[in-house]
Amino acid sequence: MLDIRFVRENADAxxxxxxxxxxxxxxxxxxxxxxxxxxxxxEAEVLKAERNKISKxxxxxxxxxxxxxxxxxxxxxxxxxxxAFDEDLRKIDAQLREGLLYxxxxxxxxxPVGKDENDNPVIRFxxxxxxxxxxxxxxxxxxxxxxxxxxxxxxxxxxxxxxLFTGRGAKLERGLIQFxxxxxTEENGYTEIAPPFMCNDVAMTGTGQLPKFAEDMYAVPLDxxxxxxxxxxxxxxxxxxxxxxxxLPICLTAYTPCFRREAGSAGKDTRGLLRxxxxxxxxxxxxxxPETSAEEHEKxxxxxEKVLQKxxxxxRVIELCTGDLGFSAAxxxxxxxxxxxxxxxxxxxxxxxxxDYQARRANIRYRNEDKKTTFVHxxxxxxVALPRxxxxxxxxxxxxxxxxxxxxxxWPYMGGLQKLA
RNA sequence: GGAGAGGUGUCUGAGUGGUUUAAAGAGCACGCUUGGAAAGCGUGUGUGCGCGAGAGUGUACCGGGGGUUCGAAUCCCCCCCUCUCCGCCA
Numbered sequence: 001m002l003d004i005r006f007v008r009e010n011a012d013a014x015x016x017x018x019x020x021x022x023x024x025x026x027x028x029x030x031x032x033x034x035x036x037x038x039x040x041x042x043e044a045e046v047l048k049a050e051r052n053k054i055s056k057x058x059x060x061x062x063x064x065x066x067x068x069x070x071x072x073x074x075x076x077x078x079x080x081x082x083x084a085f086d087e088d089l090r091k092i093d094a095q096l097r098e099g100l101l102y103x104x105x106x107x108x109x110x111x112p113v114g115k116d117e118n119d120n121p122v123i124r125f126x127x128x129x130x131x132x133x134x135x136x137x138x139x140x141x142x143x144x145x146x147x148x149x150x151x152x153x154x155x156x157x158x159x160x161x162x163x164l165f166t167g168r169g170a171k172l173e174r175g176l177i178q179f180x181x182x183x184x185t186e187e188n189g190y191t192e193i194a195p196p197f198m199c200n201d202v203a204m205t206g207t208g209q210l211p212k213f214a215e216d217m218y219a220v221p222l223d224x225x226x227x228x229x230x231x232x233x234x235x236x237x238x239x240x241x242x243x244x245x246x247x248l249p250i251c252l253t254a255y256t257p258c259f260r261r262e263a264g265s266a267g268k269d270t271r272g273l274l275r276x277x278x279x280x281x282x283x284x285x286x287x288x289x290p291e292t293s294a295e296e297h298e299k300x301x302x303x304x305e306k307v308l309q310k311x312x313x314x315x316r317v318i319e320l321c322t323g324d325l326g327f328s329a330a331x332x333x334x335x336x337x338x339x340x341x342x343x344x345x346x347x348x349x350x351x352x353x354x355x356d357y358q359a360r361r362a363n364i365r366y367r368n369e370d371k372k373t374t375f376v377h378x379x380x381x382x383x384v385a386l387p388r389x390x391x392x393x394x395x396x397x398x399x400x401x402x403x404x405x406x407x408x409x410x411w412p413y414m415g416g417l418q419k420l421a
Numbered sequence: 422g423g424a425g426a427g428g429u430g431u432c433u434g435a436g437u438g439g440u441u442u443a444a445a446g447a448g449c450a451c452g453c454u455u456g457g458a459a460a461g462c463g464u465g466u467g468u469g470c471g472c473g474a475g476a477g478u479g480u481a482c483c484g485g486g487g488g489u490u491c492g493a494a495u496c497c498c499c500c501c502c503u504c505u506c507c508g509c510c511a
Contacts, residue, residue: 041471045480052480055492059439068491075491243468245431365468371450373468 001100001361004034017106020113020322030099037092044085051078101211105357107322108331110294114321120334121321126305127314129338130396136341137402139394140272143169145402146420148394151272160270161262161277163387168420172406173280175413176386177255180282180307184383188303190253190284195234197256198225203237206362208328215263227259231283232380239287240362243373248366249288249296253383256281273387274346280386286379287364290356293377294331297353301333304349304383311407313392314338316345330355335384337392346388351381 007014011027018025054075058068107113112121143149148169154162165173184190204210204226209217218227228234231254244250258281269275284303288296301317308315320332329352336345356375359365368374397405403421411418 038471041480045471048481049479051491055490056439058491062439072491079491 001097001357002103002106003360004030004096004100007031007100007103008034014103014106017322018104020107021104021325022115022323023104025103026099030096030103033092033096033099037089037096040085040089040092044082044089047078047082047085051075051082054078098211101205101361104325104327105330105354107325108294108353108355111325111331112319112321113323115323116321117324119321120318120324123317123319123333125314125316126309127312129314130340132340134400136395136398138272138341139339139391142394142398142402142404143272146404148172148420149273159277161275163273163276163278168414168417171414172390172410172420173386175410176389177280177282179310179410179413180383181253181255183307183310184253184282184284184303188251188253188284188306190251190303193231193235193238193252193254195231195238195254195256196228197234198227199233199237200224201226203233203240203362206237206240207233207358208361209233212327216261218259218261228256229260230258230382231256231281232285235283235285236358236364236378236380237362239364242364244287244364244366244376248376249286249292252285254283254285256283258385273391274342276387282383284381284383287359287366287376288379289366289368290374290377293353293355293379296377297331297351297379300379300381301335301351304335304351304381307384308335308337308348308389310409311389311393312409313389313396313407315348326350326352328352328354328357330357333381337388339388339392339395341395341398342391346391348384348388348392349382352379354378354380 002014007027008031011031014025015027018027054071058071058075061068061071112119114120140151143151146168147166149163149165151160151163154160154164157164181192185192198220201210201224204217209226209229217229220226234256235252235254239250257278259278262275262277265275273279284300286296286300305315305317315335315337318334318336320326320329320334325332332350332352334347335349335351337348339346355377358378359375364376364378365373366376393407394404397407399405401421403419405419406414406417408418
């Protein structure tokens, strides 16, 4: 969330940023609450100071054998007033926090201003489009004929959007996960984390899923838990309410399944593995100082790209403009894979710098060079999400006979298997 | 799920209603001392919020939330977590 003091001192900039984001936020209402809050705090604290003084003198009187009854009544009255102030304050604090939790992050100064996804600039391409001397098949047809997954049976036991992988398809999932984790831990310098796959509402609020996006998540109300929509939630919040004494940056990677209700996208991309309710993903998360976060964000994006380069897949990197930027992000690159049968770019990674937005919500701090406690910057990105990666591998590497060549980097992870036939 | 024991600052650990403004020790920082170091001595050492240009000052915080009281780390209620034993279980 934003710092209320920042909002107070930069009200116009905040309002402008919200317009660029297409977000409707009543900044003035929040500032009115804030000034009421400070007025009440000031008044209440004067009373409290006085009460503390008199209470102390009552203690002394008792020790000296004097009768404090007359003063007690007076202080009791004071206490009632203080209680009333505290009650008001509790309400205002809650309203203020709630209001702040619904304000999206300020876009970075380097984030391009734009209205929607059509204004997202392409930053770079890698590789090139593959050409075929036959009509490339869709991944759902390839997957069915090669028996890599069985989406009907997945739908039978859980519902559509819950893929069920079989045989070599299941092994490919496992192999890809291990390939990516090995790459990030052995070459890119990340430490592997195996976190809980469910989180509570505090964690979900810390990274920004709650309170605004509750309907995007599955929930287990009986236990107050949510199956995670991304490893970002447990891995970022593992340092919640802490002052980190480790050297920054901290670079972590984690494999987790991800659960998303995809509310609001019903009927879109419903076929095959394009958009599913449960998928596997390897995530990278960094905790950095404000000074190095921009640089670490660029490096993390390159770390995600390395996965695709090793697999020999054509991709492009785009930068999200202010109108398309995610709620908590200040700056974000999307990496998109080319899928020839789909004839589309498929998003497989979203690499975001959140600045101190999540750190403030989750209360994650470190001591800077002056020993002053400071909010860290958090960065994360997919490295990468599996279903669309699998689609791209299948569609790009297919042969006329319906077989699929596996990228060489995967051979060791597939027990030497080089081709799905 | 049942029974019990715990949760105090960076750490160890005292504190069962009133100069607690949380003892003491360790650690850490700075200073003195020293050829240099250790030891010794001295000083300092939390977080949030309010006010203040600043020095500073007020307030809140002893797992979390409520309550009793003029006054709560301390008493009462609810919850969370850790440990031990029992039960159940991959």
